[in-house]
Amino acid sequence: MFPIVLKKSLGENVHLFEVEAPRVARRHRAGQFVMVRPHAASERIPLTIADVDKERGTITLVVQAVGKTTIEMTAEFEEGDEFANVAGPLGNPTHIGVPGKPDDFRGVVACVAGGIGAAPMLPIARAFHDAGHEVVTILGARRKDLIVFEDRLGSVSSELLVCTDDGSYGQKGFVTDVLRGLIERRRAAGGDVDVAIAIGPPLMMKFCSKTTEPYRVATLVSLNTIMVDGTGMCGGCRVMVGGAARYVCVDGPEFDGHQVDFDGMMRRQAMYKPEEAASLARYREKNHSCRLEVPAAASERTP
Amino acid sequence: MSDPRVNPSAEELAARVERRAEFKNKERGQLPRVFWAEQSPGERVGNIREVPFAYTPMQARAEAVRCLSCKNEPCVTGCPVGVDVPAFLKLVADGDFRGAIRRIKETNLLPAICGRVCPQESQCQENCMVAKVHKDLGFAVSVGKIEAFLADWEREQGGVELPPVGAETGRRVAVIGAGPSGLACAGDLRRFGHEAVVFEAFHKAGGVLVYGIPEFRLPKAIVQAEVDNLEKMGVRFEFDTIVGQTFTLDELFEEGFDAVYVATGAGLPYFVNIPGEDANGVYSANEYLTRANLMGAYRFPEEDTPVLRRDDVAVLGGGNVAMDAARTALRLGAKHVYLVYRRSREEMPARLEEVHHAEEEGVDFRMLSAPVEILTGSDGWVRALKVQRCELGEPDEKGRRRPMPIEGAYEELPVQIVIEAIGNGPNPLIPKTTPGLTTTRHGTLVVDEATMMTTRKGVFAGGDIVAGASTVILAMGHGRKAAAAIDAYLRREAEAEVLANPV
Numbered sequence: 001m002f003p004i005v006l007k008k009s010l011g012e013n014v015h016l017f018e019v020e021a022p023r024v025a026r027r028h029r030a031g032q033f034v035m036v037r038p039h040a041a042s043e044r045i046p047l048t049i050a051d052v053d054k055e056r057g058t059i060t061l062v063v064q065a066v067g068k069t070t071i072e073m074t075a076e077f078e079e080g081d082e083f084a085n086v087a088g089p090l091g092n093p094t095h096i097g098v099p100g101k102p103d104d105f106r107g108v109v110a111c112v113a114g115g116i117g118a119a120p121m122l123p124i125a126r127a128f129h130d131a132g133h134e135v136v137t138i139l140g141a142r143r144k145d146l147i148v149f150e151d152r153l154g155s156v157s158s159e160l161l162v163c164t165d166d167g168s169y170g171q172k173g174f175v176t177d178v179l180r181g182l183i184e185r186r187r188a189a190g191g192d193v194d195v196a197i198a199i200g201p202p203l204m205m206k207f208c209s210k211t212t213e214p215y216r217v218a219t220l221v222s223l224n225t226i227m228v229d230g231t232g233m234c235g236g237c238r239v240m241v242g243g244a245a246r247y248v249c250v251d252g253p254e255f256d257g258h259q260v261d262f263d264g265m266m267r268r269q270a271m272y273k274p275e276e277a278a279s280l281a282r283y284r285e286k287n288h289s290c291r292l293e294v295p296a297a298a299s300e301r302t303p
Numbered sequence: 304m305s306d307p308r309v310n311p312s313a314e315e316l317a318a319r320v321e322r323r324a325e326f327k328n329k330e331r332g333q334l335p336r337v338f339w340a341e342q343s344p345g346e347r348v349g350n351i352r353e354v355p356f357a358y359t360p361m362q363a364r365a366e367a368v369r370c371l372s373c374k375n376e377p378c379v380t381g382c383p384v385g386v387d388v389p390a391f392l393k394l395v396a397d398g399d400f401r402g403a404i405r406r407i408k409e410t411n412l413l414p415a416i417c418g419r420v421c422p423q424e425s426q427c428q429e430n431c432m433v434a435k436v437h438k439d440l441g442f443a444v445s446v447g448k449i450e451a452f453l454a455d456w457e458r459e460q461g462g463v464e465l466p467p468v469g470a471e472t473g474r475r476v477a478v479i480g481a482g483p484s485g486l487a488c489a490g491d492l493r494r495f496g497h498e499a500v501v502f503e504a505f506h507k508a509g510g511v512l513v514y515g516i517p518e519f520r521l522p523k524a525i526v527q528a529e530v531d532n533l534e535k536m537g538v539r540f541e542f543d544t545i546v547g548q549t550f551t552l553d554e555l556f557e558e559g560f561d562a563v564y565v566a567t568g569a570g571l572p573y574f575v576n577i578p579g580e581d582a583n584g585v586y587s588a589n590e591y592l593t594r595a596n597l598m599g600a601y602r603f604p605e606e607d608t609p610v611l612r613r614d615d616v617a618v619l620g621g622g623n624v625a626m627d628a629a630r631t632a633l634r635l636g637a638k639h640v641y642l643v644y645r646r647s648r649e650e651m652p653a654r655l656e657e658v659h660h661a662e663e664e665g666v667d668f669r670m671l672s673a674p675v676e677i678l679t680g681s682d683g684w685v686r687a688l689k690v691q692r693c694e695l696g697e698p699d700e701k702g703r704r705r706p707m708p709i710e711g712a713y714e715e716l717p718v719q720i721v722i723e724a725i726g727n728g729p730n731p732l733i734p735k736t737t738p739g740l741t742t743t744r745h746g747t748l749v750v751d752e753a754t755m756m757t758t759r760k761g762v763f764a765g766g767d768i769v770a771g772a773s774t775v776i777l778a779m780g781h782g783r784k785a786a787a788a789i790d791a792y793l794r795r796e797a798e799a800e801v802l803a804n805p806v
Contacts, residue, residue: 234590275609
């Protein structure tokens with residue numbers, strides 16, 4: 001069992017959990033994820049590790065309540081509760097360097113985070129910063145209250161550019177506009193952006209990759225697909241990269257954004273939409289009636 | 304299997320048991336077979352319960368009376384772990400079930416499982432003289448069913464005898480993977496008195512026994528009972544640990560383990576590599592079965608993990624996993640399930656019983672059909688499987704006749720789900736993260752066949768990570784062989800330590 005030592009709201013529907021998982025914390029490197037099964041009847045879902053505290057043996061997970069499992073996680077799990085299973089760290093660590101350049105090359109890295117993509121971005125941005133690269137972070141969301149990890153990312157970035165779709169915070173516009181502006185500006189000044197890393201919703205990563213392609217800026221994206229085991233056993237996470245099937249769990253989670261078939265990936269992500277909707281509707285109905293009958297409804301949870 | 308299954312009457316069975324010592328071999332060989340009852344095909348596709356019912360004690364005894372107690376014991380030769388079949392059958396015939404199960408457990412720690420999943424018709428029962436006399440494998444003594452009966456009998460008596468645990472040696476062994484090989488190894492390590500810690504990636508012990516083989520073929524309560532027994536013997540389980548990711552083999556040694564047994568299995572599904580495999584509705588059998596079994600998608604939405612349920616399903620392959628997937632699809636409500644196999648029925652590697660059951664349940668066998676393309680609709684979902692008819696050509700290097708595609712002979716099977724069950728490769732995580740481990744070109748680990756030791760000192764390996772996709776019994780056999788070799792290794796090391804540091 002994996003005790004929750006801290007739970008904090010980061011905004012609408014977004015919660016941060018610090019979970020005791022000393023083995024995972026000890027081995028974690030930037031870019032890796034865990035498979036979490038909150039309780040005995042839950043799905044196993046992949047969550048990218050947002051931070052670790054090796055000393056305390058904790059890992060930080062940022063969870064946006066979007067489906068049954070994540071809604072249940074954020075609504076019903078409190079400090080002192082435990083997640084049934086947290087397995088990891090899984091996937092390959094991020095290569096902290098510039099593709100195509102020697103290892104000792106130090107360059108400019110654009111870290112582009114959409115919504116809660118900011119959380120998994122943190123260890124990557126920090127690793128580039130600690131290795132001596134210049135990190136420019138672009139943080140975007142639909143509106144102000146969906147911007148998370150601004151301070152943490154700011155502390156490892158030479159520039160922090162914030163934008164919102166509705167202009168409620170930072171500049172009004174999409175991360176792609178800001179990214180294009182950054183590349184143009186750096187090039188005009190005789191510099192460059194050597195590598196871009198995009199983490200966020202699939203559509204955002206797709207358009208970030210499209211934005212950098214004409215500039216020939218190497219672009220990494222971190223994919224979060226449907227998985228069952230996370231160790232290469234099921235093949236459910238497969239995605240077409242450069243025309244070949246690759247497994248996000250063991251070949252990824254990061255891939256060359258210019259090679260990823262985002263449309264195919266998004267189609268596969270929607271594979272269980274009706275089942276997910278049914279599961280959520282059932283949960284809501286059950287939860288509602290439970291609360292009417294028994295005020296302390298959380299007790300029905302299996303440990 | 305030759306039907307119809309007409310059973311001798313209860314009086315006949317009792318009389319046979321009574322007269323068991325008097326039969327001459329010629330007469331004994333002609334005794335009618337005793338069939339076990341089964342759920343009817345129509346009933347069982349509506350539930351996930353086990354298909355065959357256990358023998359009654361009298362049925363088991365009467366069936367055991369059919370054994371000819373051949374001097375050269377061809378059945379024992381056919382068993383990968385050499386279970387003393389004639390001896391335990393004799394004890395069963397005499398009604399000494401306790402003695403019989405003890406005799407089996409001398410060589411096989413998991414009889415409830417092996418009785419159900421071993422391919423008996425290509426092992427002990429293949430060599431059975433009774434079958435030879437009748438020139439029909441179906442006439443072999445039902446060794447597997449009797450074995451399962453005994454194990455169930457013992458468990459239901461509530462008195463499963465645990466093997467004695469050896470005096471503690473203070474030596475620690477890490478077992479990687481809680482599948483059949485790891486479980487067998489861990490059990491034996493405790494018998495030798497070594498500490499055994501099993502590291503498992505999933506949240507449950509059993510490996511393929513829990514994620515792959517469905518409930519209707521191997522009830523999970525039986526697997527759990529075996530795991531509970533190991534815990535009673537002092538085996539410790541650590542779940543959610545992926546060796547190669549959560550820690551490396553080197554770190555295990557640094558943590559104080561004296562030896563490691565790697566039994567990570569064949570966990571990497573192969574795909575045929577035809578167009579359309581990234582469509583929605585295409586599964587590896589691993590994923591399909593793991594969702595249904597381990598994650599409980601049978602019970603969705605009571606359990607959260609879903610699996611697609613559609614009317615028409617195609618399963619690719621001819622092994623046990625293909626049969627399991629096809630029969631699982633039926634239980635998940637499919638109306639038409641095709642089983643698409645490139646070769647003919649004779650070449651199918653599945654257990655006879657599974658083929659028979661699948662056929663009874665209405666699986667539509669499409670032999671000599673090679674999948675060439677998964678056709679998708681404009682929505683990206685599977686709408687059909689295109690297959691090419693084949694004929695058998697010359698035998699290949701394994702002696703199996705090669706399927707040759709017939710030009711222009713295409714057919715489209717209208718399906719919404721395609722499940723690929725064409726085999727698995729070894730899991731690459733440990734070889735990838737452990738220096739000094741030599742692998743074959745198939746990715747399996749190289750071991751010394753006598754000791755199961757890998758090219759790294761103190762690191763042993765067995766099961767599918769060594770043998771490729773194999774059987775439960777062979778994996779268990781490896782586990783036991785490795786446990787004995789680990790014991791010898793640890794004793795040698797201990798002696799060497801004493802010699803190096805004389806008091």
